[in-house]
Amino acid sequence: MVAADFIEQLLNGLTLGMVYVLLAAGLSVIFGVMDVINFSHGELFALGAYFALSIIAPFGAGTGFWIAIVVAPVVVGLIGAAIERTTVRPLYGRDPLYHILLTFGLVLVINDAIRLIWGTQQRQLAVPEYLSQPISILGVQVSVYNYFMIVFAALLAVVTWYLLNRTKYGMIIRAGSQDREMVRNVGIDIDQYYTLVFGVGAALAAVAGIVLGGYQNVNTGMGNSVIIPAFVVVVLGGLGSFRGAVFGGLLVGVVQTLMRAYSGTVLATFGDTTLTVPNLEGLTVYLLMIAVLLVKPQGLFGTRGEESDGEGEILVGGYGGILADSTRVRLGGVAVVALALAPVAILLMGNQYYLVVLNEILIWAIFALSLDIVMGYAGLVPLGHTMFYGVGAYTAALVMLHYSQSVFVVLLGAILLCAILAWIVGSLSIRVSGVYFAMITLAFAELLYSAVFKFDFTGGSDGLLGFEAFIGLGSLGASLSNIEFGLLGYEIGQQFVFYYLALLIAVLSFLFARRMMNAPFGSVLQSIRESEERAEFIGYDVNRYKRRAFVISGGMAGLAGGLLAVSPSTVIVSPDQTLNWIHSGEVIVIALFGGMGTLYGPMIGSGVFFGAEEFLSSYTDQWRLIIGTMFILFVLFVPRGIVSIPSLVAQRLETANNADGSVDMDEPEVRSDD
Incomplete structure (x- = not known):
């Protein structure tokens, strides 16, 4: 029974781990190719689950689930591609901080859009009844859905690996991640491939959201709950490493599940002393993450250095000010006086x-x-x-x-x-x-x-x-x-x-x-x-x-x-x-x-x-x-x-004045020519 229980928990860990693989694969590929740390990846994960809910509703679980698992990721992938074109692309060349900030803003937008469209109640994503049935193999009884999640996610991971490593598109994407300027110089529009990568990464996140939604539930906080473990996965495996995302996802899923299942379990008793498994659920993976970052910052399978090529500067607000320091000091004094008087106004x-x-x-x-x-x-x-x-x-x-x-x-x-x-x-x-x-x-x-x-x-x-x-x-x-x-x-x-x-x-x-x-x-x-x-x-x-x-x-x-x-x-x-x-x-x-x-x-x-x-x-x-x-x-x-x-306003006004001035100077010449 002990062995059967351990195998059952291991299967549960692999089930969760394969979800992390799908989620982290897209996250890691996006960083590896585009140097973008995408904090909105968790919300795209949730968006896939919510689109699946809407698709399954009119068709029913039997047919609707299979339609949803194909259509919803495509829709989320198109949304991801639109996000890359309209918001992420203008930031290429800036410090990675701005990608983090941008995608954090997207977290607020997407999460609130989900609340507006689907509401805030927790919901269950219906799966075909035959996938919900328990099955017993060698004394280990788990749902058929567990095996489906493991096999389906594994097949999708293999297909993604094949596309990255055995196709022309994958070769161009990998070349662009090494030297994007070289790829541009040979006549390839690498920006189009960036859009494709971001869209595929979003689609993989959506698939992960759908399969996990059928395993647990769908709620507005599900994206927030998985994004940090996803980053743990990609850091452990190596930022930008697909192989690392697979290894890290399985490792984190298994470790989390086993620590949850066996925390507090008695290992041995020595007289009045009892040796138990420490309750380190939630701590172990972060300790692993810190250790890996200190020993090998690029991760277990990563090859990237500590700095990104072409990393831009952090844009501070102190440059180009139009006010003298003395004026700023006086304005600061006025602001403090106004703040001191604010409670009086509030009392009135x-x-x-x-x-x-x-x-x-x-x-x-x-x-x-x-x-x-x-x-x-x-x-x-x-x-x-x-x-x-x-x-x-x-x-x-x-x-x-x-x-x-x-x-x-x-x-x-x-x-x-x-x-x-x-x-x-x-x-x-x-x-x-x-x-x-x-x-x-x-x-x-x-x-x-x-x-x-x-x-x-x-x-x-x-x-x-x-x-x-x-x-x-x-x-x-x-x-x-x-x-x-x-x-x-x-x-x-x-x-x-x-x-x-x-x-x-x-x-x-x-x-x-x-x-x-x-x-x-x-x-x-x-x-x-x-x-x-x-x-x-x-x-x-x-x-x-x-x-x-x-x-x-x-x-x-x-x-x-x-x-x-x-x-x-x-x-x-x-x-x-x-x-x-x-x-x-x-x-x-x-x-x-x-x-x-x-x-x-x-x-x-x-x-x-x-x-x-x-x-x-x-x-x-x-x-x-x-x-x-x-x-x-x-x-x-x-x-x-x-x-x-x-x-900025002063610069715009100065530019406008200069433009007006240049037109006035050119006008006499135009008249004389006529």
Whole structure:
């Protein structure tokens, strides 16, 4: 029975693994050929399942399933091709960060479109009844559908491998991945093949969504739930390696299933000591991912170096400004005064809910500011920055519960612990660069996200609650929840007091960051961003400077997380609220919205992002679709952020004036010729 149970779990692991193979194959091929990290791949996966639902409904499961498994991937493939032509293609030659940002915007758009068209209820994708029947082979009983998933996915993987390695089209695609300019020089329009690759990758994701939808269920969060494991697969196997995607998919599927099935199983007993399988479900694959990235960044089967050929620069918002520094300082002072007076205006309006929104904006402004130090100045792109935000929030909550409720002690503890964590993570992460740095920080963040579910002291999936902040030190001060008094007929409450605390900390954080970035330290960081090799050549210890920037950034993100825990609006600190990978994407969105490399730009971006969210959500449930579309347009046309708009407008006006001037000068000559 033990052997039969193990074989059954192994089959379940292979079933899940083959889904990962299909999902990761498209993801890996797209990166290998086009250098595009496609975060919207998970939503294309979900889109395939939802199209299949619509196709099966009129035909029934018997016929409809087979029609859906052919037609739905074709439709999603065409959508993928359209996405490549209209949004991805204009970004070729830019830093891979912009592909990540663009596809994150597509995540918001596609997910909200799914919600709009199909609703938010979980649904079951019907499969033919004969595939649902259990079958017993050598004492192992599983559904026929399991065997179908394994065989079908394996055949599709073989066909994909054959097309890439044994056909003319595959040869051109592989040649383009090695040297696209050489392919263009021999007269081949490689861009057309890029469209084909992106479409095929999207179709493979759709197939994976359909077969998994029939195995589990179809819901709006299914894309989000598989995209991170898919990246684990491609990193383990090797970014751009089809063989690695197959190996990595099977490995992750089997490891996840076996760890889930056997965690807590008793292995042996020695007197009063019992040896059990540790509960490492959700942790093992991320530990593997980190180990592989540190030992062999290109993956087990990958051959690519750490940097992509032709990688572009990160476009910061500080270039081409039309305002003098003194004018910017005065405008900053005016902005601070306006923010200081904002609560007074809100009191007069009589709707203190807007104070809650402003408090959230200030917290995320500090969070975005912390990211700008490491991304906008040092040129590092961490996809796991939310780990510091989340650890800061958890540290603050734990300190309030077990040690001290003083806001000053709480925030200091959050800063120190996150700075230490940043030093450890940074020391390991900066050993790799480019997309591999982004991926290893994502792995650390996911490791922490999975870990908080395992420990009692973090509250597991329920999170932490019951904490309360104290404004003061020792016995001098008052609990934030007890602060409430009247002033000139208006009620001053805890949100009002917290706002000024958050505003003071945000201003001090900005001044601190500004002082650091205007010092020689900041100049070295910018030189590293522009050319790491050149900075190293003239004698700077590049890794030491990057590590210091990472520590400062992590500590400041921990401060933002600590403020979240202290905020009167925060009743509970939970994993999804603080450590979910989506928050890392959101803070990058905010930083680019405002303008990276300026410090004040990401803080402005926080106000615009949450202000737009609040305004749009009051009018439509599809506010994510609108914000996602706005963000995509920014990535394509205003990559330097909101702060660059005045200079863009000035350039356009100057160009228009010059054009008008040239016409006026040419007109007399035209008349004389006539």
